[in-house]
Amino acid sequence: MNTADPFSPIEWRENSLWLLDQRLLPQRQKWNRYDDIDAVAAAIADLVVRGAPAIGITAAYGVVLGWRQSRQDPGFDLDAALGRLAGARPTAVNLAWAVDRQRAVLARGGDGEALLAEACRMHRQDIEGCLAMGDHGAGLIDAGSRVLTHCNAGALATGGYGTALGVIRSAWSQGRLSAVYASETRPWQQGLRLTAWELARDGIDVQVIVEGAASSLMRAGLDWVIVGADRVCANGDVVNKIGTSNLAILARHHGVRFLVAAPTSTLDPHTASGAEVPIETRDPAEILGDRYANEPRVRAWNPVFDVTEAALIDALVTEIGVVLQPDKDKIAAHLAGE
Ligand code: MRU
DSSP states (O other): OOOOOOSSSEEEETTTTEEOTTSSTOOOOOEOOOOOHHHHHHHHTTTTSSHHHHHHHHHHHHHHHHHHHHHHHHTOOOOHHHHHHHHHSOHHHHHHHHHHHHHHHHHHHOOHHHHHHHHHHHHHHHHHHHHHHHHHHHHTTTTEEEEEEEEEOBBBGGSSBBBBHHHHHHHTTTOOOOEEEOOOOOOTTTTTIIIHHHHHHTOOOEEEOOOOGGGHHHHHHOEEEOOOSSEEEESSOEEEEETHHHHHHHHHHHHHEEEEEOOGGGGGTTSSSSSGEEEEEETTTHTTTTTTTTTTTTTOOOOOOOEEEEGSEEEEETEEEEEOOOOOHHHHHHTTTO
C-alpha cells in the first residue's frame, strides 16, 4: 500500500466544513467555510467541489450542518433540505448514496455527533479504498507503460489519493510508467487545471493534450487509458465525464487497453444500464462564454457525462479487487465478494 500524503480537498475543522475552491485552481488555493446545508448543495452544483466520491463525502458533512440548523431553528425542514442536497447533481450515484447513509443514521435516532462520525468514516473509508485501488490497478500495468487519463479522478475528486489518479500514482511510485498524459477535458478543463496541478504537486511529470489529439497519441504509442466513473451500472456500463466514451471507442480501434477505477460506492446495482442514468446538462455559457450573448442563433449543447458500454472496458478496479472484461454476472459476483 502506498501511504503518500493523503491530501484532501474536504476538511472538517472548527465545527465547520471547509472546501478547497476547485473553480480557482491552479492559480489560487482558497478554502471556503460552510455552516449551511443549502450552501453546501450550491457548492456541489457550482463545482466548488466535484468528482463523484468527493461530492458524496461533502454531502455527508453537509447533513451534519443541516442537523445543527434543525436544532437551532424548529421551523427548519431537514428532510426537504436533504432532498435538495441529494439533487444538487443528478449523475454521480455517490451523492444519493451518501445522503441515504446519513438518512439511515437519522432513522436509527442518531444525533449530530453520530452524523459527524459517519461522515468521517465515509471520508476515511474512501481514502483507504483509493489506496487499495491504486495497488490493485498498478498490478495490471507493465513496466514502461504510457497512460492517458481524462477529467480529474484524483485526490480532488475523492476523499484523497484518487481513483484513476490513485492507480497512476501507485504505478508511478512503483516505476511502471514511462509517460503520463492528461486530456484537457472541455469545457471545464478538469484535466488541464486539476489533474496537471495534482500530478505536478506529487512530482509526477505529465503532458496535457487537447481531446482532439487522442487518436494521434494512441497511434504514436499508448498502453492504457485510465479513468474514473460517476456511476457503474449493473451491466458494467460506465457513466463518466463527457468524452470518456470517445476515448474508449478510439482505444479499442488502436488496441489500447481501457481501465476504469471506481469504489464500490460508485457501483449501482439498481440501475440496469447506462440508458437509465440521468445525464447532467450544464449552462451553455461553459462552452460559449459571453461570445454570443447577443446572437440567439448560436447556442450550445453541454451534456457533461456520457456512457461507455461495458464491452469496451478491459478492467474495472475497485477497492476489493479487479474485474476483467466486466459484465452483469462478474459485477454481481464481485459485489457479493465471490
Ligand atoms: O463534472 P465533474 O468534474 O464532477 O466530473 C467528474 C468525473 O467525471 C470523474 O471522472 C468521476 O466523478 C470520477 S472521480 C473519482
